[in-house]
Amino acid sequence: MTPMLTLGVSEYALPASVLAPYLFVSAAMFAIGLIGFLTRKNLIIMFLCTELMFQAAGLALIAFGRHHLGEDGQTFVIFVLCVAAAEAAMALALVVLLFRRRETLSAEAWKELKG
Amino acid sequence: MITHLLSGTFLPSVLASAPGADTAQAASIAHGPKWVLLIPFLALLAACLNGVYAAMGNKTKLPAWTTVALLAVSFFATVAMATGFDGNAYTVKAFDWIQVHGDASSFVANFSFYVDTLTIYWMLFVTGLATLIALYASEYMSHDVGVSYSRFFAGFALFVFSMSCLVMGDNLVMLYLGWEGVGLCSYLLIGYYYKKPAAVAAAKKAFIVNRVGDLGLALGLYLVFVHFGTVEYAALFSDEKLLGYLDAAKVGAFDQIPAIAEWIALLLMVGAFGKSAQFPLYVWLPDAMEGPTPVSALIHAATMVTAGVYLIARFYPVFLISEHALPIVAWIGTITALLAATIGMAQFDIKRIMAYSTVSQLGYMFAGLGVLTPTGGAYHVLTHAFFKALLFLCCGAVMHGFAGQLDLRKLSGLRRVKGWGVVTFGMLVGCLNLAGVPFTAGYFSKDTILAEAFVTPGASLIGWILLLTAGLTAYYTFRVFFRVFMGPTEFHPGDEHHDDHGDDGDDHAHDDHGHGDKGGFHPHAPGWAINAVLATLTIASLAASGLYFVGSGEHHGTETKHYADTMVSSSTASYHSPYSEHAFHAGDHGDSHAADDHADPNAVQAGVGPRGTITEPLLLFGQDPHKVMYYVSGVVGVIGIGLAWCFHLWGRTEAATCRMDSLARLFGPIPRWAENKWYVDEFYNAAIRVPLRIASHLMHWFDKLVIDGIVNLAGMAPRMFGWMVRPSQSGVLQGYAAGMVGGLAMLLVVILLVVRLGGGS
Amino acid sequence: MNPIWLILMLLVPIGGALLVAFGKERNAYRDAYFASIAALVPAIAALFEFDFSHAGAFQGLWSVEWLQPLGLKLSIGVDSVALLLILLSVLLGPVCVMASKTAITENRKLYYAWLLVLQAAMVGVFISRDLLLFYTCFEFTLLPMFILIRMFGSTNRVAASTKFFLYTFTGSLVTLAGLVYVVKFAAERNGSWSLDIETLTTAAAFMSPTEQALVLGAMLAGFAVKVPLFPFHTWLPLAHTEAPTAGSVILAGVLLKLGTYGIFRFAIPMAPAAFVEYAPMIAVLSVIGIIYAGLICWVQDDIKKLVAYSSVSHLGFCVLGLTALNATGLSGSVLYMLSHGFSTGGLFLMIGYMYERYHTRDMRRVGGLASKMPVWATFMVFFAMASVGLPGLNGFPSELLCLISAFQADAGWVAAGEPGAAGVTLGPWYAIFAGTGMVIAAMYLLIMVGRICFGPLTEPDGHHAHEVLPNDLCVREIVTLLPLAAGCLIFGLFPGLLLDSIQEPVNQTVRLVENAQELSGPRPGAGPDAGYLYIEETGAEGATP
Numbered sequence A: 001m002t003p004m005l006t007l008g009v010s011e012y013a014l015p016a017s018v019l020a021p022y023l024f025v026s027a028a029m030f031a032i033g034l035i036g037f038l039t040r041k042n043l044i045i046m047f048l049c050t051e052l053m054f055q056a057a058g059l060a061l062i063a064f065g066r067h068h069l070g071e072d073g074q075t076f077v078i079f080v081l082c083v084a085a086a087e088a089a090m091a092l093a094l095v096v097l098l099f100r101r102r103e104t105l106s107a108e109a110w111k112e113l114k115g
Numbered sequence B: 001m002i003t004h005l006l007s008g009t010f011l012p013s014v015l016a017s018a019p020g021a022d023t024a025q026a027a028s029i030a031h032g033p034k035w036v037l038l039i040p041f042l043a044l045l046a047a048c049l050n051g052v053y054a055a056m057g058n059k060t061k062l063p064a065w066t067t068v069a070l071l072a073v074s075f076f077a078t079v080a081m082a083t084g085f086d087g088n089a090y091t092v093k094a095f096d097w098i099q100v101h102g103d104a105s106s107f108v109a110n111f112s113f114y115v116d117t118l119t120i121y122w123m124l125f126v127t128g129l130a131t132l133i134a135l136y137a138s139e140y141m142s143h144d145v146g147v148s149y150s151r152f153f154a155g156f157a158l159f160v161f162s163m164s165c166l167v168m169g170d171n172l173v174m175l176y177l178g179w180e181g182v183g184l185c186s187y188l189l190i191g192y193y194y195k196k197p198a199a200v201a202a203a204k205k206a207f208i209v210n211r212v213g214d215l216g217l218a219l220g221l222y223l224v225f226v227h228f229g230t231v232e233y234a235a236l237f238s239d240e241k242l243l244g245y246l247d248a249a250k251v252g253a254f255d256q257i258p259a260i261a262e263w264i265a266l267l268l269m270v271g272a273f274g275k276s277a278q279f280p281l282y283v284w285l286p287d288a289m290e291g292p293t294p295v296s297a298l299i300h301a302a303t304m305v306t307a308g309v310y311l312i313a314r315f316y317p318v319f320l321i322s323e324h325a326l327p328i329v330a331w332i333g334t335i336t337a338l339l340a341a342t343i344g345m346a347q348f349d350i351k352r353i354m355a356y357s358t359v360s361q362l363g364y365m366f367a368g369l370g371v372l373t374p375t376g377g378a379y380h381v382l383t384h385a386f387f388k389a390l391l392f393l394c395c396g397a398v399m400h401g402f403a404g405q406l407d408l409r410k411l412s413g414l415r416r417v418k419g420w421g422v423v424t425f426g427m428l429v430g431c432l433n434l435a436g437v438p439f440t441a442g443y444f445s446k447d448t449i450l451a452e453a454f455v456t457p458g459a460s461l462i463g464w465i466l467l468l469t470a471g472l473t474a475y476y477t478f479r480v481f482f483r484v485f486m487g488p489t490e491f492h493p494g495d496e497h498h499d500d501h502g503d504d505g506d507d508h509a510h511d512d513h514g515h516g517d518k519g520g521f522h523p524h525a526p527g528w529a530i531n532a533v534l535a536t537l538t539i540a541s542l543a544a545s546g547l548y549f550v551g552s553g554e555h556h557g558t559e560t561k562h563y564a565d566t567m568v569s570s571s572t573a574s575y576h577s578p579y580s581e582h583a584f585h586a587g588d589h590g591d592s593h594a595a596d597d598h599a600d601p602n603a604v605q606a607g608v609g610p611r612g613t614i615t616e617p618l619l620l621f622g623q624d625p626h627k628v629m630y631y632v633s634g635v636v637g638v639i640g641i642g643l644a645w646c647f648h649l650w651g652r653t654e655a656a657t658c659r660m661d662s663l664a665r666l667f668g669p670i671p672r673w674a675e676n677k678w679y680v681d682e683f684y685n686a687a688i689r690v691p692l693r694i695a696s697h698l699m700h701w702f703d704k705l706v707i708d709g710i711v712n713l714a715g716m717a718p719r720m721f722g723w724m725v726r727p728s729q730s731g732v733l734q735g736y737a738a739g740m741v742g743g744l745a746m747l748l749v750v751i752l753l754v755v756r757l758g759g760g761s
Numbered sequence C: 001m002n003p004i005w006l007i008l009m010l011l012v013p014i015g016g017a018l019l020v021a022f023g024k025e026r027n028a029y030r031d032a033y034f035a036s037i038a039a040l041v042p043a044i045a046a047l048f049e050f051d052f053s054h055a056g057a058f059q060g061l062w063s064v065e066w067l068q069p070l071g072l073k074l075s076i077g078v079d080s081v082a083l084l085l086i087l088l089s090v091l092l093g094p095v096c097v098m099a100s101k102t103a104i105t106e107n108r109k110l111y112y113a114w115l116l117v118l119q120a121a122m123v124g125v126f127i128s129r130d131l132l133l134f135y136t137c138f139e140f141t142l143l144p145m146f147i148l149i150r151m152f153g154s155t156n157r158v159a160a161s162t163k164f165f166l167y168t169f170t171g172s173l174v175t176l177a178g179l180v181y182v183v184k185f186a187a188e189r190n191g192s193w194s195l196d197i198e199t200l201t202t203a204a205a206f207m208s209p210t211e212q213a214l215v216l217g218a219m220l221a222g223f224a225v226k227v228p229l230f231p232f233h234t235w236l237p238l239a240h241t242e243a244p245t246a247g248s249v250i251l252a253g254v255l256l257k258l259g260t261y262g263i264f265r266f267a268i269p270m271a272p273a274a275f276v277e278y279a280p281m282i283a284v285l286s287v288i289g290i291i292y293a294g295l296i297c298w299v300q301d302d303i304k305k306l307v308a309y310s311s312v313s314h315l316g317f318c319v320l321g322l323t324a325l326n327a328t329g330l331s332g333s334v335l336y337m338l339s340h341g342f343s344t345g346g347l348f349l350m351i352g353y354m355y356e357r358y359h360t361r362d363m364r365r366v367g368g369l370a371s372k373m374p375v376w377a378t379f380m381v382f383f384a385m386a387s388v389g390l391p392g393l394n395g396f397p398s399e400l401l402c403l404i405s406a407f408q409a410d411a412g413w414v415a416a417g418e419p420g421a422a423g424v425t426l427g428p429w430y431a432i433f434a435g436t437g438m439v440i441a442a443m444y445l446l447i448m449v450g451r452i453c454f455g456p457l458t459e460p461d462g463h464h465a466h467e468v469l470p471n472d473l474c475v476r477e478i479v480t481l482l483p484l485a486a487g488c489l490i491f492g493l494f495p496g497l498l499l500d501s502i503q504e505p506v507n508q509t510v511r512l513v514e515n516a517q518e519l520s521g522p523r524p525g526a527g528p529d530a531g532y533l534y535i536e537e538t539g540a541e542g543a544t545p
Helices: A002-011 A016-039 A043-068 A072-102 B002-010 B021-028 B034-056 B062-083 B117-140 B147-168 B172-190 B197-228 B233-237 B240-250 B259-275 B284-290 B293-302 B304-314 B316-320 B325-345 B350-370 B374-401 B421-435 B441-455 B460-484 B528-549 B563-569 B578-589 B592-597 B625-648 B659-667 B670-675 B677-728 B733-758 C004-022 C025-049 C080-099 C108-127 C131-140 C142-152 C157-190 C197-204 C209-226 C235-242 C245-270 C272-298 C303-324 C327-358 C374-388 C395-408 C428-452 C475-493 C496-520
Strands: B090-101 B106-115 B553-555 B558-560 C059-067 C072-078
Touching (some): A016 A043, B034 B062, B062 B117, B062 B147, B090 C395, B106 B117, B117 B293, B117 B304, B117 B374, B147 B293, B172 B259, B172 B304, B197 B233, B197 B240, B197 B259, B259 B316, B284 B293, B293 B374, B304 B374, B316 B325, B325 B350, B374 B528, B421 B441, B421 B460, B421 B528, B421 B625, B441 B578, B558 B563, B670 B677, B677 C272, C004 C059, C004 C072, C072 C080, C072 C108, C080 C327, C108 C131, C157 C209, C197 C245, C209 C245, C235 C245, C245 C303, C272 C303, C272 C428, C272 C496, C303 C327, C327 C395, C327 C496, C395 C428, C395 C475, C475 C496
Antiparallel strands (some): B553 B558
């Protein structure tokens, strides 16, 4: 047990050269998610994109966690996943309610909610 | 606090922090008998009772009888005060009034009264005339019996109370109380006929113009306190600083006196000008004739307007220490006298003529004070009070009897109308006094002033102008008498008749010697009250000339020439001009150096005084002006009367026209200008009132638009900010997201830069 | 003195308000009337029990701890100045209730309840000896006034109430900031937090001149708006014109005095050096206010707006006296605070009674009322004369003292060394210009009286008689006017009653400022933190709880 906790981490540390691809993938996922959120009109697709952004952030967290040899990254990913799950439930509930109001899943239907 | 009330106000206050401010005064001046308090407070009681009568809706003449009775008691108390006076001034305190005791200084002004000969002199004629005029008014105002009658007498009595406080007060604040009080009563009584817009406007004008003067008085009061540390007469006139300044002033060394002393005198002077209707603050007095005639007689002839003269007389030491105050007083008095005389010459309303003559005679009094004879000024006050009151009351009787007619073009020859004998005789006596006909009281008093003018250096021009004015006075006075009371009998009623004979104004079906009544109008002859008062005043005016011959000799260490001199010389107003002594003795012995033998405590050295040193006395026609003036003024007066007879009686056949009319046409527009009072009122309106009104309107707009605008702008600012930021809430979901992303990106950039620049994380 | 009277003075009106609020609508007037009369009882008891020979000492002290570590506790106590102001507020209570009987016909419960709450709040301000109670009640007076104007005012009431509330509230928030700074400073100095006014005053004088200046500026921001001082006065005419009669009376009678009381109690003692330095500036503003507001009065046609601007003008005299910082000035100013309530309150009542009958305040449409309402006209002339400053009535001693103090506050003019000038240099021009305010006052007040009372009778078209009220004043209305008229007369002839009572607090304040001055050393050219070591408390006999 102990070797895993005390010594094993240094052995399994991610070197910087291997770190980069993980980050690229994470950035790409994030960018795709962001652009998707900004350009799509369908509420559920927009929500999917936010989930994609969540996962991108999680990936980055894990990669850095391995790189810095701490348990923080992995812990935080658990947080992120919980939050994502809760948020998914809430957001989908809201989307359902909004759909019931306007019979459409388009975000444009709600442009009247302006200041 | 109730116990505090009982102990603290009616007994000497026992504040620990008051370092004997009361006792210092008490040590230096005696305390007089408490019954002296009756003099003012009985008048106050009369006012309160009349107020009660008004509230209860009394419909009898009770207010008048109450007032006359209480004022009569007041008068007898004054006489008792006069006879019981032993020559030492004293104070009588009623109660503590305004007292502030700080750590460093105290301001004390109590409700107390100061009695010396000047007070007694003034109070005698104030209370005496007040009683007589109240009796006159009981009949004159009898048409208004009811609430208005009570209101009139309440105001009347309150006036007498205020005047008593003014004259008898022992400190400047009491004087100010009386000053404003008489202004208030003047306002209430001028505006007595409050339904008439002219009366309301006149009352307002009187109060406001007086207030301008009051401002000067108030500022002078403050400066007196600040410089001398006290406003009480006893302490002030024995203050060492003041006495030091006086010694310097009496030899003309004004450079040793600080400027503040000059300012005190000048400010008090402004106050006096306001109350006594001197140029430029005289415009309220002629308009004040809108009030009932008893008011005009008492307030605007005999008492209130003399308050300014009293102020200067009482504070004569303060005026002496100022280099320019008394000369200004003299010149303003002279200008006023001449100006008012010229206006009076061109008026047709007899009350208004009398008003202008009052202004003119007040000018004489001020000129007298200014040429270093407070005696002359005070003497003229006394004589003027009697004969002017008499004149006004006669005019009032005419107005009362002829339904408000006062135009001398519509009245003539009234001496032949039955029942008007007393009025005619009273008017004659009054006119003789006013014109300064030899051996009348007015003659002697005017002479004193005229003579002094020629004796004082730098004042001879004043003397000549006053002499000319005396001639004009004689002229316009007898113009009134010859037009209204002499000549063919003819009269037209005014607008206020109570018998309904209809108004047939211009129906001139008259004959020269008939009764001249129009359409059955019967003049309302004066009743017993009016006749009794007029008779008393006539006798008093005639007897007043006797005052010139009593009271001469040695009094309390000074040599005095007559009654007024005696009264003035033992008071704070006492001053004997060294120039006068110089001329007097030159006239006596023909030698100017004989003055040195004469031990006069006031003249340090004959010929040395506030107006500089002179070696040769100033003489008129080579003689002592005092002697010469008897003849000169007599001649001038007779010339004036002669001119009046020539133009207004000789060959006059009807009321409306006379020889003067054709002569007046030779002067072109000048008589019309004089009739329009030289457009002074219009000038004030244009130069002061209109610009001030424009300024006020501008300020009002400034307030609404600018100041309030800024406030409103401040209120609008959050709104505008919100309005500017609102578009950011576009309602488009992606827009919000884009904003968030953008903000986040900027934040990252900033952090990166900070990290990079800060050199490490 | 037993503090129960002070507590009762606070609680009785609140109890009355609750009684009115939960009672019946038709009993609202009766309940309010009895409650306001009942509030007089503890006031008179307090008056009798107060020891006037130690008028400067705070009596009736009582406190209860709330949060000790933060120094929050409720403490009450009065000295003579506070007591007299409380008496004024309590006296105006029944007067206002009685005056509103026929004027308010709907929502009576609301009206009388809030009126009583307002009275309680005013009392609370004056009895407070800790900052919390003071500020709470100070702000709390705004709410009832807002409601009274909003619901019971004239045509423009919405704007008037909003502006009044927001303007005064904003100012007070800045004041709060200043006061909190003083609290913090005192806490640092003393080591423990306290909101007690005594402690704060003692500590505050040690602030550096810059700090004092900032604190003074902050405090004045609120107090100057309330007074109102010249550029901050624009809320007043609007609020007064739109308020109901009783609201105007209380506003003019007491609420404006909260500002001057605040300056007297807080600004001067807590920032003495700064006050002395900036006094000329404040004096300039007050003199401008006197003349400016007076001239604006002159061109008004709306009679209530005229009297409102005249309040601005009169309170300029009050502040002038405060800025002179000598015994005469402070006495005159406090006397002014007390007497202005009587005369201007009376004027507002007269206007209110006229308005109830004619429903117009425009002097072009109504005038010459002495023919029809002679009693009303008599009172009107009386109160106008009191307002003008006629000697014998109460406006005069206060005006006299305030103007003299301006002259006294210039060492160059004073004859025998006046050490008590506390270093303020005002000088003659202030008094000269303020004196012209006297003339202007005569102008506008007499013109007002001349138009509304005298002259030919003018009534607005279609005017018909009131269904309940007689043409002239009825007995109830006269009863409301009599205490005010009596006050004008009595305090005009016997100002000593008030002057003797307030002498000690005034002298104490002057001494406090002088001591702060002496020990602060010479100001011009001195360093920012020069020479304030300690304050020697002389003669202050107030017990610190």
